[in-house]
Amino acid sequence: MSRSNAVNVQTFINDHPFSPFQWLVFFMCFIIVLLDGFDTAAIGFIAPSLIAEWGITRPALAPVLSAALFGLACGALGSGPLSDRLGRRSMLLAAVLLFGVACLGSAFSNSIEQLTALRFITGVGLGAAMPNAVTMMGEYCPDRRRATVINLMFCGFPLGAAFGGFLAAWMIPHFGWRSVLLLGGITPLLLLVVLVIQMPESVRYMVANGQPVERIRAALLRISGEAAQAGTFIMTESAPQTGGKGAAVVLSRSYIIGSVMLWVAYFMGLVIFYASINWMPILLKDAGLTPQRATLISALFPLGGVGAVLCGVLMDRFNANRIIAACYALTAVSVYFIGQAVGNVGALVFIVFVAGVLMNTAQSSMPALAAAFYPTEGRGTGVAWMLGVGRFGGIAGSFLVAELTRRHFTFAGIFATVAAAGLISCVALLIKQAARPHVANVSASKTESFGH
Numbered sequence: 001m002s003r004s005n006a007v008n009v010q011t012f013i014n015d016h017p018f019s020p021f022q023w024l025v026f027f028m029c030f031i032i033v034l035l036d037g038f039d040t041a042a043i044g045f046i047a048p049s050l051i052a053e054w055g056i057t058r059p060a061l062a063p064v065l066s067a068a069l070f071g072l073a074c075g076a077l078g079s080g081p082l083s084d085r086l087g088r089r090s091m092l093l094a095a096v097l098l099f100g101v102a103c104l105g106s107a108f109s110n111s112i113e114q115l116t117a118l119r120f121i122t123g124v125g126l127g128a129a130m131p132n133a134v135t136m137m138g139e140y141c142p143d144r145r146r147a148t149v150i151n152l153m154f155c156g157f158p159l160g161a162a163f164g165g166f167l168a169a170w171m172i173p174h175f176g177w178r179s180v181l182l183l184g185g186i187t188p189l190l191l192l193v194v195l196v197i198q199m200p201e202s203v204r205y206m207v208a209n210g211q212p213v214e215r216i217r218a219a220l221l222r223i224s225g226e227a228a229q230a231g232t233f234i235m236t237e238s239a240p241q242t243g244g245k246g247a248a249v250v251l252s253r254s255y256i257i258g259s260v261m262l263w264v265a266y267f268m269g270l271v272i273f274y275a276s277i278n279w280m281p282i283l284l285k286d287a288g289l290t291p292q293r294a295t296l297i298s299a300l301f302p303l304g305g306v307g308a309v310l311c312g313v314l315m316d317r318f319n320a321n322r323i324i325a326a327c328y329a330l331t332a333v334s335v336y337f338i339g340q341a342v343g344n345v346g347a348l349v350f351i352v353f354v355a356g357v358l359m360n361t362a363q364s365s366m367p368a369l370a371a372a373f374y375p376t377e378g379r380g381t382g383v384a385w386m387l388g389v390g391r392f393g394g395i396a397g398s399f400l401v402a403e404l405t406r407r408h409f410t411f412a413g414i415f416a417t418v419a420a421a422g423l424i425s426c427v428a429l430l431i432k433q434a435a436r437p438h439v440a441n442v443s444a445s446k447t448e449s450f451g452h
Contacts, residue, residue: 005229005230005231005232006230006231006232006233006234007220007227007229007230007232007233007234008233008234008235008236009203009204009207009216009220009233009234009235010143010204010235010236011236012220012223012224012226012227013140013141013142013203013223014142014143014144016223016224016226018142018145019222019223019224021222021223022140022141022223024198025136025137025140025199025200026137026149026152026153028191028194028195028198028199029133029134029136029137029153030152030153030156031156031191032092032096032129032130032133032156032188032191033130033133033153033154033156033157033160034156034157034159034160034163035099035126035160035184035187035188035191036126036129036130036156036157036160037156037157037158037159037160037161037162037163037164038160038161038163038164038167038184039068039099039103039122039126039160039164039184040068040157040160040161040164041160041161041162041164041165041168042164042165042167042168042180042181042184043064043065043068043119044065045164045165045168045169045172045180046168046172046177046180046181047061047064047065049172049176049177050064050112050115050177053177054111054112056112060112061112063112063116064112064115064116064119066395067116067117067119067120067123068119068120068122068123068126069123069391069394069395070120070123070391070395071119071120071121071122071123071124071125071126071127072123072124072126072127072130072387072388072391073123073127073388073389073391073392074123074124074127074388075095075123075124075125075126075127075128075129075388076127076128076130076131076384076385076387076388076391077127077384077385077388077389078124078128079091079095079127079128079131079132079380079384080131080246080247080250080380080381080382080383080384080385080388081246081247081380081381082380083131083132083135083380083381083384084245084246084249084377084378084379084380084381085245085246087201087202087205087209088132088135088136088139088201088202088205088380089136089199089200089201089202091128091132091380092129092132092133092136092195092199093192093195093196093199094128095125095126095128095129095132096125096129096188096189096191096192096195097125097188097189097192098121098122098124098125098128099121099122099123099124099125099126099129099188100125100185100186100187100188100189100191100192101185101189102118102119102121102122102124102125102185103118103122103181103184103185103188104181104182104184104185104186104189105118105185106118106119106122106181106184106185107178107179107181107182107185108178127387127388127391128384130387131367131380131383131384131386131387131388132380132384133153134150134153134367134368134370134371134383134387135202135371135379135380135383135384136199136202137149137150137153138150138368138371138372138379138383139202139203139204139205139376139379140202140203144316145316146316146368146371146372147311147312147313147315147316147320147365147368147369147372148309148312148313148315148316149312150312150367150368150371151308151309151311151312151315151364151365151368152308152309152312154308154364154367154368155308155309155364157364158302158360161302162302164180167180167183168180171183200218200219200222201215201219203216203219203220203233204235204376205376206219207233207234207235207376208235208376208377213230213231213232213233216233217230217233220233235376244377244378245377245378246377246378246380246381247378247381247385248378249374249375249377249378249381249382250374250378250381250382250385255373255374255378255382257431257432257435258373258432258435259382259385259386261428261429261431261432261435262366262369262370262373262382262386262428262432263385263386263389263390264424264425264428265324265328265366265424265425265428265429265432266363266366266386266387266389266390266393266425267389267390267392267393267396268328268393268421268422268424268425268428269328269331269359269362269363269366269390269393269421269422269425270363270390270391270393270394270397271393271394271396271397271400271418271421272331272335272359272397272418272419272421272422273302273359273360273363273394273397274393274394274395274397274398275397275398275400275401275418276298276301276335276355276356276359276397276418277298277301277302278397278398278401279398279401279402279405279414280294280297280298280301280352281294281295281298282294283401283405283411283414284297284298284342284348286411287342287411288342289345293345297345297348297349297352298352300349300352300353300356301352301353301355301356301359302356302360307357307358307360307361308360308361308364308365310361311323311324311327311361311362311364311365312365312368315365315368315369319433320365320368320369320372321369321429321430321432321433322429322430322433323365324362324365324366324369324429325425325426325427325429325430325433326426327358327361327362327365328362328422328423328425328426328429329422329423329426330358331355331358331359331362331419331422331425332419332420332421332422332423332426333419333422334351334354334355334358335355335359335415335418335419335422336415336416336419337351337355338351338352338355338415339410339411339412339413339414339415339416339419340412342411342412359422362425366386366390367383367386367387370382370383370386371383397418397421400417400418401414401418404417
């Protein structure tokens with residue numbers, strides 16, 4: 001075949017309407033993110049039942065509640081380089097199988113130690129699944145809609161968390177706490193059957209790794225029949241090439257500053273998120289609100305994921321680093337004002353909701369930012385390591401507020417300290433923009449080409 005039959009895979013995806021096949025990839029990735037949200041929330045709701053059934057103290061529950069967080073971090077950090085070496089599809093299938101089996105096994109736990117170990121393994125599976133879902137979706141998206149689609153996919157997390165809460169509240173009185181974990185294990189195993197049959201490998205990954213033309217053509221034919229005319233496939237990368245793969249790209253001279261700034265921004269964002277959702281009900285109660293009112297006001301904070309889709313649209317049109325930096329700066333301001341509004345319930349309801357919308361919008365937009373920053377050879381590792389390092393921010397956020405309360409910080413003082421994390425995230429993204437401003441708009445003449 002002559003070179004005129006060569007098709008640029010990203011141009012092909014950009015030039016064709018978003019097909020039913022791409023919506024299917026979106027739906028499968030959305031369900032993975034939804035299951036992550038469901039699992040994260042469900043363990044909190046079964047905690048009172050564990051205390052009652054096993055006769056354990058509240059402090060003894062801490063390892064169970066934190067085991068999945070450590071697992072999520074390990075799963076993300078380990079799966080990224082494997083994704084860039086073995087492929088997105090195989091990592092997704094392995095991750096969904098792992099967290100499905102581990103969650104199912106959790107339902108049959110007979111001791112707190114067993115449950116803690118299985119929660120850690122569940123976390124490893126979920127930690128590997130989430131970044132690979134982001135990478136897979138990003139590589140099947142047209143450039144002009146990538147941030148919007150990935151942010152829309154990330155709305156599955158708060159939806160799954162809310163759904164997990166409502167479902168657990170209904171299931172536990174009727175069927176016991178084990179039923180929640182049974183549901184959390186069976187659902188991913190059913191999804192796995194669909195993934196094995198329908199989920200393709202990423203076309204960008206296949207071209208970058210010199211896989212057979214027939215496999216690439218078969219995947220693109222599901223987007224449009226025009227792919228049948230192609231003799232060879234090539235791919236251009238607007239992001240500068242390093243010649244390496246996986247970690248070698250992420251830690252290379254070209255990307256190291258941007259990588260570290262992504263880690264700092266995501267880490268600090270999760271400091272705010274976990275400090276708020278874990279401690280706000282207790283802090284509001286201590287500040288004089290009734291337990292029921294404290295719980296209801298706190299529940300407004302994680303509801304704010306809806307702004308992520310609008311932010312995705314803005315990221316696709318304007319400078320994505322600056323858009324998210326602005327969201328983090330506004331998050332810092334609104335979190336600070338939570339501490340000032342404690343005497344006024346009306347103001348408190350409003351400011352907690354606004355802070356939640358801004359916080360969740362910024363945090364949900366970060367994976368799309370990472371996916372756009374790295375070239376194909378390092379995207380799996382880049383996205384996964386940002387999510388993995390960030391998970392430690394979740395752990396740090398919980399400990400931070402515990403330490404501040406031990407030192408007798410006031411309600412306002414605690415929220416002023418937590419708000420500072422938002423400013424650090426904002427500065428990190430502005431440094432990322434200043435360090436590599438040319439990555440986002442390299443001219444076509446400078447793009448690197450892959451093909452075979």
